[in-house]
Amino acid sequence: MLSVRDLHAGYGNKTVLQGVSLDVPQGAVIALLGANGAGKSTLLKSIVGLLERSSGTIELNGHPLPNATPDRALKAGVALVPEQRELFLTLSVEDNLRLGGFLRRRSHQLDAECERLLTIFPALRKRTAQPARTLSGGEQQMLAIARALMGRPSILLLDEPSLGLAPKIVEEIFDIVRQIRAEGTAVLLVEQNAAMALDVAEYGYVMDLGEVTMKGSADELKASSMIRNSYL
């Protein structure tokens, strides 16, 4: 349902994405792999409109997503959990969570939604009154994912959610990705941990120097010698 065609984008006059095309079908988990600096984060940022694209189209369910307007991308159903998490560190965990529903606003709905997410992320429940900056790295990642889910997106873009976390927490994050898919939300998952990403994803893309250099089903990618040598 999300389809990216021939996307070019970059920073200032430096073009990073050199014509990227990619699809995320409804309810699927798609892995996006690639070396540092390949342009994975740049791709996610231009999909949600955090970054202006210079050419190419992005469509969600056949409707074009407008350029450089994150609020409209979110309304259309695309949410990003960025690499740096970008939480509101001085605000409480609960405020962070509720703000995830900013565009939906109906406060009784927000209460129910908060409750739902706290059951998915039980670690956050006893911390709701704390400022977000007092959370551990893993808890911050959970909060960032929970905040994005508050907007009930139909597709969630996750940028290296396991970065810098202990193996046990990484397992939990991947369980949550499975749970998100089980609830019908599609996930585009950028990961350094290719083995785990290809375990949960059904399909994957590999990027290098701003281009898609390889794509295939998770099993095909796992079997490919290039992937084996570089990422597994």
Place this chain on the structure above:
Amino acid sequence: MLAQVLVSSVTAGAVYALIALGFVLIHKGTGVVHFGYGDQVTFGAYLVLIAQMAVTGLPFWPAVFIALVVSALLGALIYGGFMWPLRNASLLAKIIASLALGTVLREFVRAFMGPNAWPFPFLLSQTAVPVGGVLVVPANLAIVGVSLGILAILFLLFEKTLFGKAIMAACDNRIGASLIGVRVSHVFLLIWVVASVLATVAGVLVAPLLTLSPDMGLIGIKGFTAAVLGGFNSLPGAVLGGILLGILEALVGTYISSALKDMISYGILIAVILIRPQGLLGGLLVKKV
């Protein structure tokens, strides 16, 4: 005597709190200490007089209303004309812009309204009324009442509404705010509009207490001190700092020397920076707003 001092000091304190709040809002929103803010306070009061000159026979209250509207537009102009274009500029450039802005406003009123003081009406009568052994001046009560009313509205906005939290969120993390669908540039525009209106309210309240002259903007230092006292990032801190400063000034003015009164804010400024740079609520500020 002490009770009397405290009652009258609250008047000044309430106005300091309003100005401090303006400083803190602008600082949270743009990262800039707006050194021209005191001049915006003066300019706001002059706007009332200018409106009355432009429309002969215009009563005081409609003139205040016009002044508030014009200052809202001025806030939008400052944001659109200076602060948005300068959003990626260095801190120094922003500080120079805010200083220049203050100077332009101050010299504008000096050029068009003259260097001398203007009379400015109190909101209510100045005849003191005894209330429980303390003399209360209705005019002062009005100042405190208006200030507390505005502070209460802002408190409810920021603490109780999702919209207010979204404003705080945009100040905390712009990228994060964009990601939840907040239009960050609109939020900053709103902050400038609100802060400019606050300046005019403070100007209208304080002009009769001081005298309205082009240099009344020095009151900005008091608001600035109050903000520093409160931690500069904390809205409750700004209010507390304003009230405290008002009380301290009144105590010193009454029991030590009224000549020393104005020195107090500079003394406090230096002391806070040396001893407790995070301000009174510095430890709490990161937690609450």
